[in-house]
Structure formats: structure tokens, C-alpha cells
Amino acid sequence: MKMSSPHAVPHYFVPGPSKWPMAGGIALLLTMIGASGWVNGAAWGPALNIVGILATLTVLYFWFGDAIGESEAGKYGKNIDLSFRWSMSWFIFSEVMFFGAFFGALFYARTISLPWLGDLDHKIIWPDFGAQWGESPAGTVDAYSKMGPFPIPTINTALLLLSGVTLTISHHALRAGHRAKTAFWLFATVLLGATFMGFQVYEYMHAYSELNLKLTSGIYGSTFFMLTGFHGFHVTMGAIMLSVVLYRVMKGHFTAEHHFGFEGAAWYWHFVDVVWLGLYVVVYWL
Template identity: 80%
Template sequence: MSSQQAKAPYYFVPGPSRWPVLAGVSLLITMIGASAWVNSAAWGPELTAIGILSVLVVLYKWFGEAIGESESGLYGERIDLSFRWSMGWFIFSEVMFFAAFFGALFYARTITMPWLGDLDHKILWPDFTAHWGNTGPAGTVESFRTMGPFPIPTINTALLLLSGVTLTISHHALRAGHRTQTAIWLFATVLLGAIFMGFQAYEYYHSYHELNLKLTSGIYGSTFFLLTGFHGFHVTIGAIMLSVVLYRVLKGHFTPEHHFAFEGAAWYWHFVDVVWLGLYIVVYWL
């Protein structure tokens, strides 16, 4: 047990906080702005930007307050256990989030597409071929080429797998009390994540301008961009989390025994790695 946990209260209960209400209001503003934006309202983009900025400010203040409580020794073993359960359930909700998109992809490929290509539907759509990446019944979608696993998706797979290794090395260094090595390997993890996102941005540019593969390219395009896009968003969030942890390491936070913020961010990053492996096989290979 660390010295901070030894002097912590039995169970710390924070006082009334304004941050949950402000977070809810900020998210409501963001959703109203986004809804107006997609419906071509002139004020939609500005309201969306205000909402996103408000969310970021609330998160910065709220997490800063929690960090201050942790560093002042108010968080003991029971709070640490609560955080672990909370992070575990949060990651489980993320698993269900991606399961919905993988389920939509499975339904489209395994059930709907063969059904549209059977003998009964040949009368309605005689030119339709039941292969993945088709242009829809009666050619309702512009022609496009599908995305293969080489070279960028395979490079990105190697980058994420390597980032999992560097993050694990960083964690072991922190547990051993080697703060410099912790920071170096953690920085390497964040850098690998940034390179991953750079390659994905190039992949999107390539798909739009050279393959004519877009979000509007039928069920193939919608599932491709939803799965890869939301995964890229999660990589970005994970990289931000690890960057904050890196900043805290450089500020002298954490001890070998007391560093749940590091562990929680690491759990999230490894979850993102696992999702990518499934996505890499199902979306790019099959």
C-alpha cells in the first residue's frame, strides 16, 4: 500500500459538484447544434463548436479536480476499487457499441445480401450480383473499388500491436519505479497512435479520390467508414488519455503502487487494439 492510500479516509465522498450538470448542458448544446447542422441550419456549426468547447472545458476542470483529490491523498483502496469497476463497465459498454456495428456488418453480408440475390428477387433486380462490395440493386450506387488489407491497414495493424508492447513496457517501468523509462515508452506509445491516425487519414483520402469509395457507397461504404471511423475516434481519445497520463508522469504524479489513471488508460488502449484486430480481419480480409 502506498503512503497516500495509508493516510486516506475509509471512503472519500466528494462534496456537491456543478460539473455533472454543466456536462449535461454542454452535451445538450452539442447535440442541438449537430442536429441543426445536418439539417442545413446556418447556426448549426457555430452552436456545435460552442458545445464541443464547453464539453472540453468541463472535462478539463472536472478531471483536474479529481486529480487534485488523488494527489492530496484522499483516494484509498476502496476508491481505487470503485474506479476499476467503473472503468471495467465503461469498456464493456464500448464492447457493446462496436458489437452493434459488427452485427450490422454481419447481417448485411450473411443474411441480406444472399436474400437479395436469390431466385425470387432476380425478377425485380436481374442485374444484381450478391457479392460484397456491390453497387446495390439496379446499380443505385456509383461504381467503386473496395479497400484491401495492403499496405496501409497492415502497417496500421503493426503500429497498434507495437504500441501495445511499448505501453506494457512503460507500465512495468512505472511499477519498478523507473520514471524516465516510463515516460519514454509512454511517449513512444502516443507517437505510434498519432502515426496510425495519420495513415488512416491518408487511407480515407485515397478511398475518396482514387477508389471512389465514400460513405454513400451503399452498405459497404457505410459499414466501412462507420467501423473504421469510430475506431479512429477511439484511438484519438485513447491517445489523449495517454498524453494526459504522460504529462502527469512528467509532473511527478503516481507511485509504483498507486497509479490507476495509468492503468485505466492502458486498459482502454488495449481494448482499442483488440477491436482493430477484429476489424482488420472482418473488414479488410473477408
């Protein structure tokens, strides 16, 4: 089934005042305050974190709904399309810096701090400290076991790589104007992402119950859960984005020539795939 071309828009669209940026900032602030309280054992932390997350999702629903309505009303032209592309590019760059900070913390802990704490001078203070990454420091935290690359992390790597392929097939189908094929492969991508998250939940349950590996398990536990946990959050958000795009594809919102809503979500998903490859090598193998 072919998709029709949109109306040509010769002018630059200037949106009116919006309450959503301020509302989104407040919602994110509540989310982070709640998360901070949660990890520090505050009784109000979990409830405030959930309230903040729900508020953020509500803001995104109405904010993106306004943008979709403006797009479907034919108000967006080439200049708006270009501004969206630059905005998404800078957003992904900020995400690169976000994960770069955690990869940097992992690098510093493993290659600088660990050898330094295990040298001859510090043997006087910590004689039982082996300076081996993933080993439980004697007398500091409860004993735990490292998380290896098999089988779940390797399965998840295959799932995300496959999801990148199905998403690319869907994109090519959209550019060819075939809506049914686009929707099918996009649904397959969302399903693979959901399966990835299911395996990660099982991995976390295994880590807590059988390996005694927790967020409080020294620098190894904190870097492991911060890196994999934030990546899992990004996979979840990416799957939600692709689900919304799938709904819009089924509603006939995109055309072969104009579909940046699809492309922006696809860029984000491919970025998440690349981050996971780095995690898979650095966190699980090295």
C-alpha cells in the same frame, strides 16, 4: 528515479456536489445533434458539432482536473481505487456493446440481407444486383471500389500492436518505480497512436479521391466508415488520455503502488487494440 509512497487514507472519500455531470450531458447532446445535422446536410450541423466537441473537452478538462487535485491531496483510499476500477470496467463493457452493435449490423448486412436480396425472387426487381459484398449496386449509388488490407491497414495493425508492447513496457517501468523509463515508453505509445491516425486520414483521402468510397456508398460505405471512423475517434481519445497520463508521470503524480490513472488509460488503449484486430479481419480481409 524512484517515486515516493502516498499518504495512507483510512476513510471513504465522499465528493461534494458537482456541476460537471450535467454540463457533460449537455455538451454530448449538442455534439450528437450537430453530428446528426451534419450527416443529413443541415447547414448548422458542422458548427454545432464543433461547439459540442469543444464543450465536451472543456468539461473533461475541469472534471478530470478536480479528480486529479483530490487524488494529489491524498483524499483517495483503497475504496475509491476499487470504485474507479469497477467504473472503468463497466465503461469499457459499454464500449464493447457499442462496437458490438456495428459489428452486428455488418454481419446482418453481409450474411443475411445480401443473399436474401440476391435470390431468384428479387432478380425480377433488381436483375443487375450481384449480391457480392463491396460491389456497387447498379442504379442505386455511384460506382466505388472496395478498400483492401494493403498497405495502410496492415501498417496500422503493426503500429497498434507495437503500441500495446510499448505501453506494457511503460507500465512495468512504473511499477518498478522508474519514472524516466515510464515516460519514454509512454511517449512512444502516444507517438505510435498519432502515426496510426495520420495513416487513417491518408486512407480516407485515398478512399474519397481514388476509390470514390464514401459514407453514402451503400451499406458497404456506411459500415466501413462507421466502424473505422468510430475506432479512429477512440484512438484519438485514447491518445489524449495517455498524453495527460504522460504529463502526470513527468509531474510525479503516480507511485509504483498507486497509479490507477495510468492503468485505466492503459485498459482503454488495449481495448482499442483488440477492436482494431477485429476490424482488420472482418472489414478489410473478409
